[in-house]
Amino acid sequence: MINLHWVILLPIILGTIVKLISIKTAKKIMVLFQSALLISATMIFIEVRKNGTVLENIGGWPDTIGITLRADLLASVMVLLTCFLFLAMIIFVHNKNYADHLFFFLFLSLESLIIGIFLSNDLFNIFVLIEAATLIITVLIMYKKANVAIYDGMMYLLINVVAMSFFLMGLGMLYKKIGVLDFYALETALSQVKDPQSLILPYAFMITAVSLKAALMPLFSWLPKAHGTPSAPSVVSAILSGLYVKTGIYVFLRLQIAFSPLIDTSELFVILGLITAIVGFILALAQKDIKLLLAYSTVSQIGVIMIGINLDNPMAYWGGLYHLMNHAIFKSTLFLTAGMIISEYQTRNLAEINGVFKHMPAVGVATILSILGIIGAPLFNGSISKYLIASGSSGTWIESGLILVNLGTIIVFIKYGQLLFGSSGKKETADSDILEKAVVLTLSMLCFLGGIFGSELIAILFNVKLTVDRLSYSIKILLFIGSIFLGILIYRGLFKKTNRLAFITSFELGFNEICLSITLFFAFMVAYLKLTL
Template sequence: MLYWLVIIPIIIAVINIGFIHSDSRKLIVGSQIGITLYTTYLFFNVRSQGTIINNMAGYPRAFSITLYADRISIVLVWLTTLLFLGLLIYAYSGDYFDSQFGFLYLTLQALIIALFLSTDLFNIYVLLEVSTVVVAILIMLRKDRQAVYDGMIFLFISVIASSFWLFGVGFLYRTFGHLDLHAISEVITEVENPRSLILPFAFIMTTISLKIALFPLSSWLPKAYGTPSAPPVIPAILSGVYETTGLYLFIRLTAMFSQVIELNTFFLVIGFVTSIVGFTLAVAQNDLRLLLAYSTISQVGLMTVGFSFGAEASYWGAMYHMFAHSLFKTVLFLSVGVLSHHYKTRDIHKIRGVMKTLPVTGFAIIFGLLGITGAPLFNGSISKYMISYGSDSPYIQLLLNLINLGTLLYSMKFAAMLFGKNTQPDDIKGQDTRHDVPQWTTLTFGVLTLISGLFGNRLLQFLYGYDFTIYPGEYLEKSFIYLLLVLAAFALYKGWVKERDLFSKIGYIELSFNAMITALVAFFIGIVGYMYWLT
């Protein structure tokens, strides 16, 4: 049953590139609609009847290829199919939508779905490696010099990081004799010496930490997301869906090891540092894609904080923020694609008057920014409200407010494009954009950020089966704090951030390839040293 979610996109991808020599876009869109409907059926099946487990050939779970769909994984698979369908509609008229793009697009979808459903750690390694190659090719699709450089950096650093995963898997196989993460969870407490699990945990978590771009392992992400020639749907896929696979693995693996190894404090600190560094570098960017790339790093740090508090409400708040982030970040990346097409630039200072010239995209941007900043009634406000439940410490609350202040700062810098005199090139001015499908697709995602906020509590229960009571008094208090942060951010933006040269030097800080590898090794040593110190 679950295997069709992986097999069908692969079959369509092969038919697309191998047997159809004319335009195959209708076939691809049709297959996406079918996959989305089938995933919807499976979601309601899991919701009503419980977890679905498919063991290949009927072998026991620990010794067969197993696909596992519970309330967490099936929601992410459903979200993946919905986003891929929406992005396909956005890209339908793009000149880059050829048979090669269709093949890579469908293959990546199958790999991402398999990552959410697979429970075998070696199979996950294979899926990570193949998806890395596919993403690298998508980044290099236009074959220009910068795209090839960025794609190769992403490929090499990801492959080296994945070798850490392989070492960790080897240690676990020697200890348990199998690699199914659920089967390991059932017997992991029987290990006589828990310290023997330190090395495999450190190896695996180093790979995951790089994949989700935790500090200081985040320098690859702006290169991958910010490639100038990459089609606009590529960074939207990477931020909205591909990044979520790393967070999903973070959830699963920390849960598996948590019975013998608990590093919530470590990742709590790393999460806060990642988020603060991310928004600082985002504010410093003039390139729209790079601003959103560093914004993704900041949001990942916030979700890591939510998962590391150890509180139930914060955990599900971070889970809902994954869902919300996929929506509002997709809106913003697709908006950048529209703007760069109509304004012929991605320089944030050269784009003005969007609300007058492209009002549909302008409203989509407003929805996306209100979502990412956690404005009342939008999805980010629900998830951030829940994450803040993780601690009563005033210092923690101060840090969370600092993160939101930073988010407001780069959002205001982004929003400055909406107003002012039209800066479109003369050959673009006056074009009729009322029936522009990419714009309306972007706005649709924007509206979803509002709907998933207005009905956030019900949607949380519908998706994950988790009931959370939002108290009006506390929500109003959070809304008042948000308004104060908006005023503070506006004052900071007008006083300092608006000056282009203020963060110019910070904006160009990035690690070389050798420095990235050094940071990777140092991160691994840091985890190992910290765990041995604790024990």
């Protein structure tokens, strides 16, 4: 069995070592190393799958005193996903000019920190890792030194520093009250607390910060700036939107489990998830910049995930976790293909891009497959996860809300899909890099395989057997077909010629407004907990 700490340390060690050799050789070494790291992550997952949670106490200290790493089934799956996506990204940038020693050092360091967040069993260690990741992501956003990217990077840094200050305040108050920050010890200690009111402030402080990291309504304003900034490398946008935002959801899950004996806010976060999903697709529909459209659609899909994991239903919960995995695949693909399209057409304006399918066939195929995944088309990965979430909400008003959200997603990607058709105005087929095409085609095929073998993958990844009822799935297919036709009618009638939501893009929250929204969210959480506990 691979020691957990080496899985965290090795990427950053390699990122340091490769600075000593030529970049051409370093790229080859990194592909081999990342492949080996993926194999190691697979071995850890198999070990956890067979024998249960793996704990590692760094330095041999007792529990709750030293640094403890924990690989349970969820953590090991997230580490596996992380290693796989970083391997794909390293192959994708193999021939990119900007991919120099410094870029790979930062990129591999970010991988180390993300893996550390998933494996850490201590809230303070998670705080430190997130703060370090924030600094590295800021540099990666600003990497090409464009003016807009520098502004967006600084906004991302300052907003996250404010949010994590809330998290640190909550940690301090919790430690003073309980005396431990280790998740296992915390769950035990919290179950013995008799007065839930005494935990309102620490919980509200921490959940406010985590809600911002997860990009929940109304704390998502930073996400488009970070994920959609004009000059950020497409692999950075893909990792941030496909993977890193999931660390917020992951920490949210851990906090909810720890506090569940005393504080249950699942109903509230189901509602916030639905609001986030609706607002996300409305804002996505208002965009003409293809990267911003994809960034806002990420906000919408995060809302869907939050609905799933907070509904008091096993099918919805596992559907939410599976959708988390699916979103990482199809959104990474969409951001990578968007980067290739922008590079070829030299514009991000959706209205100025046409004929991608004819001019860039591989990119067109990958884009279509990933769009079919995100809109939940039958036989694609999104259809399975959305079916499970909808089944878990059957008979409630949430079910209707999910239908509305998926209709909104369909309209957004009918709009986005316009770039695939028409005439590109270019006579020859684009000469895209073969490694880039191989990566996006592989990822997009996973959108299809994740649908065909959805039940089997869930059983393998989460050790849960969920059956898809053919009758109810057939009804969902009919509903999807109806949504497609309705979506086309709505798009053609309201948005094709004139973007009736364009005025929304003029409203942009500045740093002060975002800080105010963080404070108001915290105040709302305190008031809500005071009234419900």
